[in-house]
Amino acid sequence: MPSAIDIYRKKTRRSARIFEKSKRYHVNGVSHNIRFFKPYPFVTKSAKGKTISDVDGNRYTDYWMGHWSLILGHAASPVANLVKKQLPSCWMHGTVNEMTVSFSEVIQNAVPVAEKIRYVSTGTEATMYAVRTARAVTGKKIIAKIDGGWHGYTTDLLKSVNWPFEQPESRGLVDESHIISIPYNDLEKSIQILQTVKDDLAGVIIEPVLGGGGCIPATKEYLIGIQEFVHKNNSLFLLDEIVTGFRFSFGCIYPSMKLDPDIVTLGKIVGGGFPIGVICGKEDVMKTSNTSNHTKLDRTYIGGGTFSANPITMTSGRAMLQFLKKNSNQVYKKINSLGETARKEIAKTFDGKVAMTGMGSLFMTHFLEDGINEVRDASDAARCNTEILHRYHFEMIAKDGIFFLPGKLGAISYAHNKSDIKDVVEASSRFAASLK
Template identity: 70%
Template sequence: MTGFAINDILEKTMVRYLEENIKIYKKKTQNSASLFEKSKKYHVNGVSHNIRFFEPYPFFTKSAKGKFLEDVDSNKYVDYWMGHWSLILGHSPKPVRQAVKKQLGLGWMYGTVNKMTLELSEIIQKAVPVSEKIRYVTSGTEATMYAVRLARSVTRKKTIAKIDGGWHGYTSDLLKTVNWPFDVSESSGLVDEKHVVSLPLNDLEKSLEILKSVKDDLAGTIIEPVLGGGGCIPAEEDYLKGIQEFVQKNNSLFILDEIVTGFRFRFGCLYSTMKLDPDIVTLGKIVGGGFPVGVICGKNEIMEHANTTKQGKSERAYIGGGTFSANPATMVAGHATLSALEKKGNPVYSKIDGLGKEARKQLEKVFDGKVIVTGKGSLFMTHFIKDEISQIKNAADAAKCDNALLQRYHFEMIARDGIFFLPGKLGAISNAHSNSDIKNMINVSSRFSSTL
């Protein structure tokens, strides 16, 4: 039998296997199917966030607690998506639930300054040295949008450098080179793409070459210490130090987007472990305790540009906040989460980092050369490699892997095993997960590997 014939048989077998998984899923999620048909009457593509859709339709969640999601058909799923990676303590953890319940009795929207904001800011400022001044918003998108505006205001320059595959929300200022191929515009309706340049992660020589080409108009760079949506790829310390050195010598701003990484691996930010000195850091996700949040943290001299009592219209960085910024519910949820993480002797980080390390090790073992598993600490992502890929150092490497196969792998676990990864995305381990959860995931991964 020829190689072509064998490949044809294997492909047909995998198609049949996928069809079986879809059949199983549809049988288990009939109420979700009905709700999705109704949802399409009201919502674009039936969802409220692009990435929440997956074929044939997403299940509808009715409740979440600990490590579990439960859908409207009463199926339970061990969740590794964890609210867009924001729920480090798991779903509805007791300290957060109690704090929010108490606050709801006192009101959840004031529209004025409040004491709860001070209490959260005090914890953040102690843990994140660059946060000499803080401004709250209600999403990571707003935080990065305002960080870029600050950089342009401070430097009086326009060009921002980001990373290929870097995701900083849907702000028009940074919606470029997010999805492969990177030389194609992400969207119609964008009007200022010429003032955004993009760098290949972990390729310092090429990145510096690009930065030098725009140095006279470079307002700043914005980088995730671990590339999240672009493949769960850690930035190398020497790479970040090299970018920082160039940027700061150029009198531009060095911005780190720690919306995913802030308080994920340690109590504080990742940049402190690499002795970096950013001008601005953005936070989100974990610091909101599961409620909407974005945070701009910066050095005094930078953040003072947003002080409208001292700056005129032509000098100020008008970064506002928002109707729901620093709302009491978010502030107490964030405070309760960080207080739980800060407790002396708290084993959360050592526990979840250990589970993440074991997951990466065992996934590579059971897939036996078919995958590269990237990540750090409690974050991990499985990449099904193709012939030309031997390492994954940046988003271009990740994009050349078999993402369709990754989505089939994730969907099979949803359909057959009650394990939920948002198909095609990285996994996040929470304090609610256990060794047995990792072992079960490895066992079902071994079964999937045997079909390849």
């Protein structure tokens, strides 16, 4: 029986050649570190619906879905049709446009904290500006984030992302002293740490479901407890809903948890597949960034970006949200239930040897190691067997035509069906058998 690597190499020869060439031009051949996997990533030619196809003609049912941004699947027609219509009237103005206004109307109706909005082109920029706003509004410096929390590569927030959390994430970072990290879902320890910096605490930034850190939902008590502490100490509560916004229902997670964040960041899904980051905040908080009536001494610069609120992203984002709004029952009922089935059935195939995490249409498999029975935070996730996880995902790419970015959570789109989940379960079952 040939190995998964042999099968993969044989069926992706053209990808291998192109990727070799890519390495001549790009560091490690890629433009985002996580897109590389061994021995080399296949080179994509096209994608439609649930399927991504490579230059060798292989087709994969995709669970990476463009960094989890494509909730309707690839090249979804409700978005494509409106974008095509917009193209002849220009894709870049650098001036005010009407689609931004109507897009924001939809966001504001769905996300109550969005009393004022600023658009940028990436989630990374959105969290960077959220942090700056918190410091500006409070006059304090320290930002607390979660161990394993991922908010993009900004110098500020690139701390305690990967295990071991106490080591610096990268060379070239400065001023890490104004960022501290707290353990996810451990309210007591988190509060103990926050107490030590409360007088200079500008804010806490949290993902309600830890995405890159292991697809782990926060408990409601944890989020409420942190929020209470933060507000009692005149700091801001920043929720990063870049993954979770419009993922489980039409809107954000936070209203269902009765949370009252000061700023929410959005991205991914709300761009309809085009580049976006959104800073949504309460009027009182966001007014500091109004440069028209503040002097240099009391204003906060946020926003900026040549391509922010460009007509194509605004059109695609609005098309996406309009479709989701109109079809929210069908879309969310379907994908949430497929996610539920995936978590339940995959767990069964591994017979107690894995922990399934996730929520709604997001799911992740963790191969348990001795002494770990559940995955409640990114430390638990990192102490699971990530080598087997990569092998599991890679075998599915090579043998089953199923694509999870190795090591990452899977996202189900509206284009997936029950039979796709059944395929993943069957592939999991074959992999489980190979482990015995």
